[in-house]
Amino acid sequence: MLGKTPAGNKLPPNVHRAVLMRTITDLAADIRAGNLSLIDLLEQCLARIDAVEEKTRAWVVVDADCARRQANRLADELLHGHDRGPLHGIPVGVKDIIDVAELPTAAGSKRWANAIARQDARVVEQLRQAGAVIVGKTVTTAFAAFDPSVTNNPWNRGRTPGGSSSGSAAAVATDMVPAALGSQTGGSIIRPAAYCGVCGLKPTYNRVSLQGVVPLSPCLDHLGVIAGNVSDLAVMFQAIIQPDYEAQRLPTVTPVMPQEKKLVTLDGLFADRQDSAMVEAFESLKNDLRRKGWVIESRPVPASFNEVLKHHRTIMAVEAANYHEERFRRYSEDYPPKMTELIERGLGTTATEYAQAREHQSKIVYESSTWFDHRGMAILVPATSGPAPDRTTTGDPAHQAVWSYIGLPTITLPFAVTGDGLPLGLQLAGAGQTEAELFGTAMALEAEVDFRRPVLG
């Protein structure tokens, strides 16, 4: 049993690992067994933040006092038998495009730096209902687009942590919090998670509410989770899922383990974009899985994929321009170069181009249901084109954006480390609404791959 940790104390790295690298489910069991107090858990997160935030810059704001008040109240609840489930007392981070009452939602902009939110976003409300402790707001690139943020990649500070959910990925990778909310329009959850060697979930389109979240492109925006392992993604997802439209109650999403050890790959998907480290590591992964009894079936890339990236960019540009136009014209100084380019591209797009893109998107959504032989089938692809590049970019979004465009759920988990010490992620995509099956397959793969995250930061 761990002793009481005074606020602000630095912990030796092996102490934090003992606690913080466990799954949320294990932490929850420890808390209920009396082996860990949730006050201690929070203090260990805050101590990690004290120790590594200066080098990492994952946070816009950490509200330690408020987190301590939440933890105290939640500890008191548990003491009185009110148990909110596995997230009860678990510290989490919230990407800074998502409203947390009493904290500003700057969305990576100067103009909104003091724009205090009067209300929680729907997902934050849901996290509080589930007992999570909101520790603070994590860094996002400006307006959740492509301009690099201040956050460092904890594996190598010369590399990008990816974007736009850069702070959430770096905070989880350095064990400052077990999990954090992210969002993805192109590849903003899966890419930073993969570059930082942690797990990410981009759910099915519209399965998590975007109410109270700064939009980038409403037809492509997804709210999701970054966490240290697949089980934690599932616990977080259960808390933030929207009620079923008809039943008006929360669906239960329990990971469903796969019936057979079988995966489908898409032959040559974005091959021209992949660097050699990824090509080699992904080949080894497939061989390794085959050795372990998995059937890896290679199928051709659907022809409709050829148009996806072009149309994805059109939709994103037009919708970003639609949301930002007035503000952009008046406060152009708040818009960094890549965001400016995106908006200007959107403003210069004709309605027919946009209509074509949206039509293609609608058609591929229908087509996609024919790709899956059965409900639990998963497609295995690389999460990114390679390891994290240098900091002039947040990386290539192609491998992630295709799934944002179609709205299918994806999970990334780390599976290898390159020769120069950078993590690589695999990506699983499933049919719409099959997060439960996707969690199961991801857990099975997580058990097969030989990856152990070192102490970072």
Next chain:
Amino acid sequence: MLGKTPAGNKLPPNVHRAVLMRTITDLAADIRAGNLSLIDLLEQCLARIDAVEEKTRAWVVVDADCARRQANRLADELLHGHDRGPLHGIPVGVKDIIDVAELPTAAGSKRWANAIARQDARVVEQLRQAGAVIVGKTVTTAFAAFDPSVTNNPWNRGRTPGGSSSGSAAAVATDMVPAALGSQTGGSIIRPAAYCGVCGLKPTYNRVSLQGVVPLSPCLDHLGVIAGNVSDLAVMFQAIIQPDYEAQRLPTVTPVMPQEKKLVTLDGLFADRQDSAMVEAFESLKNDLRRKGWVIESRPVPASFNEVLKHHRTIMAVEAANYHEERFRRYSEDYPPKMTELIERGLGTTATEYAQAREHQSKIVYESSTWFDHRGMAILVPATSGPAPDRTTTGDPAHQAVWSYIGLPTITLPFAVTGDGLPLGLQLAGAGQTEAELFGTAMALEAEVDFRRPVLG
């Protein structure tokens, strides 16, 4: 026809009167007849603001550039035959507890002074749909409660303009804008309107959306309008009314003129609170109306009224405490004395006290339907206990709060000026959802009373 007025030019008082003291309906006709451009109309409002705002302090922010852009776009629309109706191009003010995209919603607080709204409140969206030009945000007391604001009463700067919608009332009274949005939980529309010698509408509870408005007490909060005459209240109300729940379309609210010249008064209502100027003026009003053929029927005050003020305060205190508690505990310096007292009172109230109050409120709502012999019946009472008192207070809310509590629609219009030069308002209350009939009765009375607002400010 008025010539083009360069921005920022001061107008002689008689020029602004020629334009700004007309009804919105008349202005709309002038605009369509080519006798007035809506650019000129806006410039005249801005010139009035330049001339009198320093002495009045009605505005938190005037966004002249943005207003000019709106006016130009709306002028262009009219030129191309797109006519949004009577509010097309009419400049309006918005109380600073209501979100206007790109402007902060400070709600009278320092902490939210830079809390820029990302979206318009529902009512502001509706005003824009109707073609209104949003000129800026008007001063509110802190959190729309009782602590006096910086705004001066344009009739006498030693007196309060009333609260909490003090800026909206003063801006209309000085002809800076023809109309402005206000809100009322106790008496925050009717009281400042009456103290400033203008008209006010507090609609039926829940008939105007509160989405995007900082709450004070959700079971008592009402969104409404302050304007120079009853016709303008009706035009504004038509724009902001919520769609009928079932039809999901905007109901049409055309003023219905009364079938008979008959009013009901409540004998001795709050008599102990009325000062002699109001008692005498209200008696003269009744006598004058009788001479003009009106039947004024006096009825006893319903016994249930005795408990109203006590329970009103309980509900308001508890609900204000509920919304503000966390913020109040952390940032107590943002809470002025009366608001502090209200919240502390709320925090000290037992659940059973609150439940009693809510039960009483529910019962009186049902009882109130028995007070009205027919759909168009109006109750005539004083709007306030007397003329505006000194600036240590925003005035006694009793005469207005009773109607906020029951949720019935009320209108105030000025009917007299006291010996020391302060206006007095009458108040009409109708059955729920009878705004159309109430407008008709108010227009009939407006034609009977001898009141002409001088140039103020």
